[in-house]
Amino acid sequence: MPILMYHLIAEAKAGTPFPELWVPPARFREQVAALRGAGFTAITMAELWAAWHGDGRLPRHPVVLSFDDGDLSQVMNAAPVLKRIGWPGVLNLAVNHLNAKGLPRWGARRMLRQGWEIGSHTIDHADLTTLGADALRRELAGSRRQLKTRLGIDARFFCYPAGRNDATVRAAVKAAGYDAATTVDPGLAARGQDPYLLPRIRVEPQTTGARLVQLARGTVAAPASGGPA
Template structure:
C-alpha cells in the first residue's frame, strides 16, 4: 500500500514538472506571437541643410524634430532600444503598448547636441548607428560624446568602419567593415555592438552571411515598414524620416507602416 501511495505521489510530481516545463517552453512563443509591430524610425541630420545640399531630404530641422517627438508622445508612443525589442521578442520583458525605436545613422554632432537631450527630456532612449570614421572629425562625434550616449542609456550599434556599399567590395574589405569594425568598437570604445546597420541599406546574401558570421543578432535596412518578430532578423525594415515628413504624417507611418 505504501509503495502504491509513493508511486502515485511521484507520478503527480513528474506530471507537474512536465506541465511546468511545457508552459515554460510555450511562454516565449506566446510572447512573440503577441508582440506588436515596431516602427524603427531612421533619422540622419537634425539641422537645416546647407545651400546646395544634394541630400536635403535627409535633414530634419530642430523645430520639426521636436514637433515630431511631441506628436509621437501624444499619440501614446514610447521610445525603446532595438535590444529591448529583441529581448521582448525572445521571452524577455514585455514592450510598452506602442513601442517605437528612434535611430540615427552615421554619427553627426547634432545627434549629441540636439537629439540626445530632446529624447532625455521625455525619458526616452535612442539608437545610434555609428560609422567609425565619423569619430573625432569636424561635424562628427567625439569619444566623449559616445560616452554621453552610453550614460543616457542609448544603444550604440555598428554602421561599418567607412560606410561603403558592402555589396561591391572584396571579401577582405567586407570582413574589415563588419568583423573588423566590431572589434574596433570593443577595443577603442569599450562597446560590444549586437546589431548592425547596412550602409545605404545595401545588402545581399553575401553581406547578410558576413553580418551573421560576425556574431550580430540582427541588422537594419532601409526597406520600408514596421519590424515584426516574423521578419528575417538580418533584414529588419525601417521608416525613413524625411524633411517633408510632418508630425501627423510620422504618427501615421509609425501606426500603420
C-alpha cells in the same frame, strides 16, 4: 513595430547635398512630441530583441528612433530632446565618423550615459556588396572590435550603409556576431521577418508630427527609400 530612420538633426544650408537627410531641430521636437502624445514609447534594439525572444516586455506602443552615421547634431540637437522625456535613441555609428568632424568621442560617450544604444554601420560606410571577403570582414567584425576598443561596447546590431546587402553580406553579418540588421526598405518590422532584413521608416524634413504618428501606426504607407542613407 516602427523603426524610424534619421540622419542629421539640423537645418540644411543652401546647396547642401541630400537635403532630405536633414530634419530641422524644431521639426524633430514636433515629431517626438507627437509620438509621445499618441502613446508611443522609445526603446532600443536590444529591448526589442529581448521581447521578441521571450526575455522582456514591450510598452504598449513601442518605437525605435535610429540615427545613422554619427554626427555632432545627433548629440547636440537630438539627444537633449530625448533626454528630457527619458527616451533612448539608437545610433548606427560608422566608426570613421567618430572624430571631431563627425561625432566626437565625448559625444558618443555622453549618448551612452543617457541610455542610447550604439550599433555598427561599418568602419567606412562602404557598399558591402562590392567588397571581397577580407574587406567585408574588416568592415563587419573590425567595426565591432573598434567600437569595443574605443567606446567599451559590444555592438549587437548592424545597419547596412545605404541599405546595400545581398545573401553574402547577410551571411557575413551573422558570422560577425550581430543578432540582427536594419535596412532602408520601407515598412514596419515584425518578429517573423528575417532578422537581417528589418525595414525602417525614413523620416524626412517635411514629415509632420501627425504624419509620423500615422507612419508609426502603419495606417499610411512608409515612403520609399530611394535616396541616400
